[in-house]
Amino acid sequence: MTDRSGTSATAAGGFGTSGVTGPARVANAARTAVVWDALSQLLARLSDGEPLEIVDAGGGTGGAAVPLAELGHRVTVVEPSPDSLAALERRAAESGVAVRGVQGETRDLASLFPADSADLVLVHNVLEYVDEPAAALADVAGITRPGGAVSLLVTNxxxxxxxxxxxxxxxxxxxxxxxxxxxxxxxxxxxxxLTRQQLLDLINHSGLTGESVRGVRVFADVLPGHAWEGDAQAGQHLVELEKAAADHPELIGIATQLHAVAFKS
Ligand SMILES: C[S@@+](CC[C@H](N)C(=O)[O-])C[C@H]1O[C@@H](n2cnc3c(N)ncnc32)[C@H](O)[C@@H]1O
Structure with a gap:
């Protein structure tokens, strides 16, 4: 809860692992470790020890929002689905943290938050679903403070x-x-x-400064499950393999997801 470096959540397996056990937990760790590592570094970079203002746009049921709130940050999920917001509320309550849930879409961000106010905005697995990704990212950039960051996760x-x-x-x-x-x-x-180039073009056109794109789930989605079933050490090796592959210039091409952190200058 008090460790804003993200170490606690990493130890807990990263995003959305509460209630998940055994092989499923190992697989989940392999699928989320790269993003969680990047977010942990980002939180350390953005925070001076004070809680950050984080907006999770299209945050769904809180798979990212709740672990971030557990680290002590103020997190708001903007989400169009009432069912997801209800599940978010239950998940936050089970974890004993407060996460504000607001019904809305990316187009509503400008009316929900002051301009230049969020330290960090998450847009994870959402650009695939919005009507206009460029407009959505412009709305996200509008509420991000100068020096703040946007975490983008898209399907490759x-x-x-x-x-x-x-x-x-x-x-x-x-x-x-x-x-x-x-x-x-x-x-x-x-x-x-989206392709890697389409993601980079979107970032550039939104006025954000894109850092390098990393690959997420290079191996975890193509290896047979029995490769790590019942073998915690094999599972940990897979996590390390995913971390090594994330920055590999060729392997990124076949990653299930692409993760980018972009900054507002
Ligand atoms: C695949 S889910 C991702 C949920 C969560 N971000 C995650 O990574 O687990 C896509 C989410 O985007 C939301 N969504 C769809 N259209 C949206 C829009 N225009 N603005 C904001 N969220 C939207 C959906 O309701 C859904 O919760």
Whole structure:
């Protein structure tokens, strides 16, 4: 709770692991370790020891917001789904922390928060769903204070094609590669996936300064589950492998997700 370096939450397995045990917990740790490490470093960089003002745009049920609140920060989740907000409330209560939940969308951010007010804004797995990603990111940048940061997590279109082919849907994988929205077809439930270049372009056009993009879930989603089942040490090795792969210039290309931290100057 008081350790704002993020160490406690990392030890607890990172985002959204409460109630998760055994192999599922190991798999979750391998999938979240890279993002949580980056956030831990970011929190240390942004905080002078005082709690940070954090907005989680499209924060869902609080998988990131609650661990951040557990570290002592003031977190507001802006989320359109009432069901998710109710689940967030339950999750926060179970963890004994306060997280403010507000029903709204990224387009509402300017009316919900003063301009230049948030130390950190999370936009995790949300740009895939908004009507206009560029407008959404501009709204996010508008409430971020100068010197503050935006944490962006998006679904990688290239990995989407890989996973579709691995599932046996080869023609859909090919369709995805040439689709401007990174979708494998009309029935694809995901409205959009982004390439690394599309993410960088969005960051640059929003006026934020992008740092390097890191790859998340390079191995965890393609290795068979039995690779770490019942073997805590193998699971820890997988976490370390994910951390090593996150900055690998070639492996980033096949990461399931892309994570970027961008700053407002
Ligand atoms: C895949 S979930 C991600 C939830 C959470 N950020 C996470 O990483 O676990 C996508 C979330 O975006 C929300 N969302 C969809 N459209 C949105 C919009 N225009 N503005 C803000 N959030 C939106 C959804 O309700 C949903 O909670």
């Amino acid at each position: 279109a290239v990995a989407g094609a890989l996973h579709r082919a691995l599932a046996g849907h080869v023609t859909e994988a090919q369709h995805l590669l040439s689709d401007p929205d990174g979708r494998w077809g009309e029935a694809d439930p995901m409205p959009r996936r």
